[in-house]
Amino acid sequence: xxxRLVWVTGCCCVALLSSPARAQEPRFGGAGQxxxxxxxxxxxxxxxxxxxxxxxxxQASVEVGVDHxxxxxxxxxxxxSAGYFDDQGYGVDTLAETxxxxxSGGARFGYDVPLGELFSWYPRVTLAIxxxxxxxTAVAGGNDFDPSVSSSVGPEVNLYAPLLLHLVxxxxxxxxxxxxxxxxxxxxxxxxxxxxxxxxxxxxxGGWWGETKADSxxxxxxxxxxxxxxxxxxxxxxxxxxxxxxRINSASRYSETAFGLAPSADYFAFDNxxxxxxxxxxxxxxxxxxxNDTPTDRTSTNIGVGPRIGTxxxxxxxxxxxxxxxxxxxxRSIEQSxxxxxxxxxxxxxxxxxSAPVLVNVTSHFLVGAGPYFFHELYDTDQHGxxxxxxxxxxxxxxxxxx
Numbered sequence: 311x312x313x314r315l316v317w318v319t320g321c322c323c324v325a326l327l328s329s330p331a332r333a334q335e336p337r338f339g340g341a342g343q344x345x346x347x348x349x350x351x352x353x354x355x356x357x358x359x360x361x362x363x364x365x366x367x368x369q370a371s372v373e374v375g376v377d378h379x380x381x382x383x384x385x386x387x388x389x390x391s392a393g394y395f396d397d398q399g400y401g402v403d404t405l406a407e408t409x410x411x412x413x414s415g416g417a418r419f420g421y422d423v424p425l426g427e428l429f430s431w432y433p434r435v436t437l438a439i440x441x442x443x444x445x446x447t448a449v450a451g452g453n454d455f456d457p458s459v460s461s462s463v464g465p466e467v468n469l470y471a472p473l474l475l476h477l478v479x480x481x482x483x484x485x486x487x488x489x490x491x492x493x494x495x496x497x498x499x500x501x502x503x504x505x506x507x508x509x510x511x512x513x514x515x516g517g518w519w520g521e522t523k524a525d526s527x528x529x530x531x532x533x534x535x536x537x538x539x540x541x542x543x544x545x546x547x548x549x550x551x552x553x554x555x556x557r558i559n560s561a562s563r564y565s566e567t568a569f570g571l572a573p574s575a576d577y578f579a580f581d582n583x584x585x586x587x588x589x590x591x592x593x594x595x596x597x598x599x600x601x602n603d604t605p606t607d608r609t610s611t612n613i614g615v616g617p618r619i620g621t622x623x624x625x626x627x628x629x630x631x632x633x634x635x636x637x638x639x640x641x642r643s644i645e646q647s648x649x650x651x652x653x654x655x656x657x658x659x660x661x662x663x664x665s666a667p668v669l670v671n672v673t674s675h676f677l678v679g680a681g682p683y684f685f686h687e688l689y690d691t692d693q694h695g696x697x698x699x700x701x702x703x704x705x706x707x708x709x710x711x712x713x
Contacts, residue, residue: 350375356704464494481711566596614640
């Protein structure tokens with residue numbers, strides 16, 4: 311946590327020293343503005359396979375969250391998501407497949423509290439209804455493994471209260487506490503009769519656009535405000551992340567504590583040519599239950615760094631393509647243990663990632679887009695010398711901005 315906050319503070323201080331004067335810029339929270347937060351929006355469509363195992367992962371999900379300031383400082387919003395998941399992976403002594411669907415939707419209410427020229431506090435509460443359904447079956451191993459079917463339907467509440475830092479017009483970075491409580495009772499499976507709760511602290515990026523004349527004085531934009539890809543710009547996107555979380559189920563039948571830091575950023579060393587870094591460290595540990603209700607202790611650690619280069623290709627005034635090439639190296643370790651034994655796996659990885667998002671200039675300093683990516687491990691060698699390389703292809707969302 312401390313390392314994350316130091317990194318974010320450092321980036322913000324550099325940007326503050328280089329940002330233009332703010333005397334006549336419109337302020338966040340004005341009536342008529344629209345807001346997108348990275349924590350409420352997502353697009354994940356991908357398939358991942360492995361060269362030396364039967365594990366595979368498929369996902370198609372979308373999250374849409376938008377807020378509108380109907381009055382000065384007061385916003386209402388919509389939050390909706392839907393997803394399909396097909397995960398085939400290894401447990402302690404079993405290869406199991408889980409197919410799941412989820413859907414949720416609700417209304418959100420927020421209030422912006424200005425705290426000087428650069429900061430504001432933006433607590434939001436979301437009231438939603440969610441439905442989930444999943445089925446887990448054994449593919450191999452686990453002679454006493456029984457198929458498990460579970461589902462839930464019910465209300466949920468999500469409270470998130472980030473402190474936002476506004477260094478440039480229309481784009482912000484923030485961090486704050488989150489409390490998510492589901493009142494939907496799980497029916498079936500090892501968590502029958504339980505309800506999940508998440509307490510966390512999360513980093514967020516986001517942007518806003520639109521303002522009424524009464525809330526926005528005249529402002530003559532500097533060309534650097536609207537021209538993405540200019541020399542000296544620093545870009546932050548959804549890969550820029552940090553979190554500390556604790557998740558539990560009622561009756562203490564499941565718990566997990568996790569933290570992560572991902573100081574991902576890009577810098578335009580020349581006009582339309584960027585260099586960047588995709589670094590991350592994460593760790594999680596907890597106790598879960600398999601479909602036979604057997605307690606299983608799990609820990610995982612993932613560390614990596616991937617330098618990358620990119621080029622900004624303008625299409626017209628509003629659209630552009632930003633292809634990037636990344637070469638990364640990392641290590642990871644996963645361990646699962648129960649009364650049936652222990653499954654421990656550690657590996658060293660080298661990967662190549664290609665991406666080409668199409669971006670839309672929503673407004674100055676703020677971009678939204680999506681595009682394809684291809685991920686290929688050049689090697690992924692475990693402690694036994696087995697090289698089990700992963701390949702994945704998909705489409706993902708880009709939401710971010712530049713300082």
